[in-house]
Amino acid sequence: MSEHAASVEITNPTGLHARPAVKLTKLAKTFADATVQVALAEGGPWIDAKSVVKIMALKAGRGAFLHIRAGGAQGAEALAALAALVRRDFDETHV
Numbered sequence: 001m002s003e004h005a006a007s008v009e010i011t012n013p014t015g016l017h018a019r020p021a022v023k024l025t026k027l028a029k030t031f032a033d034a035t036v037q038v039a040l041a042e043g044g045p046w047i048d049a050k051s052v053v054k055i056m057a058l059k060a061g062r063g064a065f066l067h068i069r070a071g072g073a074q075g076a077e078a079l080a081a082l083a084a085l086v087r088r089d090f091d092e093t094h095v
Helices: 018-029 052-057 075-087
Strands: 003-009 035-039 065-071
Touching: 003 075, 018 052, 018 075, 035 075, 065 075
Parallel strands: none
Antiparallel strands: 003 065, 035 065
8 A cells, every 4th residue: 555645735724723624624535445644744644634633733833834634535635635635725715
């Protein structure tokens, strides 16, 4: 099983707060055949991206890099989708 990884900067002005955390975990959960983990440092600690409580506990602010790794049958697809969501500011519009 190969593992896929990426690092994406959080550019959302409020960081990875409640709404983005929920969006991230909901998207991660759509990939049933993938294990998805995130960390604020390349060396970890790594946490389950499908747990909203653990994601919110990261308290990742704007400018932080979210390291994402995914494995399993849908690993590459999951990684691409999650990295794209972070790059799109979690689909939140800022005025």
